[in-house]
Amino acid sequence: FSGKMGEGTYAGQGTLKMNGLTPASYDFSLTADKLDIESDFFKGPLSGQLRVNNDKFFGLELPKISGQIDLADCTISVPAIPNSDGELPDIILDADVNVGDRVHAYSSYLYDMYLTGNVHFGGTTRHPKTSGSVSVKRGGTINYLKTEFNVREGTAYFNQVDSFLPSITFLADTRLTQAKVFLSITGPLDNMTFTLKSTPEMSQSEIIRLLTLRDAYKAGQANLDAGDLLIVGLQMSFLSEVEDVMRNMLWLDRFTIARGSGSAFDTHDEESNKAIDVYHVEMGKYISDKVMFKYTQQIGGDDTHRFGLQYDMNDRFGLSLEKEAQKFIVGLEARIHF
Incomplete structure (x- = not known):
């Protein structure tokens, strides 16, 4: 079979042999060339080749997914990590994800950056073995407490045992009137540690009050009450929605509102x-x-x-x-x- 999706094309073929009502062997392949995809998590062309066939893994006969997916000229937004106690079906993996030119990772609430790298997924879905990394190119930003931090170094290392999730290392900073603030994010994606430091040196609680209160902190009103937290939350949600609308309306690669x-x-x-x-x-x-x-x-x-x-x-x-x-x-x- 073959077809078109927007300006892109796809083609597939395969064979299936049955032993009564039970599949005896199968081998399917799919090739995609710049499929035009638009969703909440991915916008842009998608290319790659995937193959599904039966294979043996330590004596067990299991389905196997192999091939590669090539990302370029697209915008991605990492969805929330699913919270489920269910177990994935046991499938052999041997696939690459190549992050090429102009891969834009964007979330109005959290980040605006361009990525590059390569990741390999091996093992099985229940016991994955991943390798490779994805890094942030120059000029990336992280939005924290509605303050824009410039990413100096950012890499996701796919090195965890029995997990698809990477370990994160981000180092970023921003310059305010009162201080220069440094933000580091480290650890597994589902259990990251945020650390704030500053020059001149301040405690983490003082830095958070500085980022959220700004002028009130400068004037000596440094107590953070429930009303302040509500205002900060409204600013973060409202301004982020405005950023999304304006960026799409004006066809911009970057649109950020920051304090x-x-x-x-x-x-x-x-x-x-x-x-x-x-x-x-x-x-x-x-x-x-x-x-x-x-x-x-x-x-x-x-x-x-x-x-x-x-x-x-x-x-x-x-x-x-x-x-x-x-x-x-x-x-x-x-x-x-x-």
């Missing part, structure tokens, strides 16, 4: 801004495979805005040129592992 001025220069007056809750909107659109046009606009402050271009030389190096007021910002970003 803070968004300025590249520390020019605002702390005393005059005590009563102002300042936000900024950051927008970005790739005008070619490697060039993104960026625009940042302050809301609730002194109307600061910045615009410019970001050029991704490769996954490790990038250049940027932006203009804010009458000043130009020239940036060189490099990621070096040692």
Whole structure:
């Protein structure tokens, strides 16, 4: 059989031999070429080859799924981890997932980043044996307490025993008026540990109050009550919904609303801004495979805005040129592992 899905195509074939009413042997294959998929968790073309046949595993005859799935030019959002006591059917695995160019991982509540890497799934569905990793390219962000953190290093290692879930290592930071805050996320995906540190040094509870209260904290009102928590929760949910709608409506690759001025220069007056809750909107659109046009606009402050271009030389190096007021910002970003 064969067919089309949007601009993509698929084709399949196979054989099945029966022994009475029992399948004696089977061998099916499916090839997909840029299937046009749109769902809550995946949008974009999907390509790959999959094969299902019967095979032996330590003397047991089981179904086997093998092949590869190629991801490129797509947007993915990792769904919630299912909570179920049921057991998967026992199936042999020998499949690869290749994360190629322009794979955009996006969730308005949590993250906005581009990924690269390769993962192999072996073993069986009940006792999986995984290997490989998926890393964040330069320029990724994590949203925590409606504060945007820049990801300096982020990798999901598929190395856990008897589990499909990876171990996460994320290091990110953000600069506020009062301090520079560092966020680390480590551990298995279903049991991650969040750690906050800062310069100058503060306790984790103080950093959380700083991230949530901002100006009230600066003015010495550092107690976090139920009303504050409700306001923060409403901001996170409401603004995240707005981000999703605007990003899709304007066909942008990046649309983020975050707290803070968004300025590249520390020019605002702390005393005059005590009563102002300042936000900024950051927008970005790739005008070619490697060039993104960026625009940042302050809301609730002194109307600061910045615009410019970001050029991704490769996954490790990038250049940027932006203009804010009458000043130009020239940036060189490099990621070096040692």
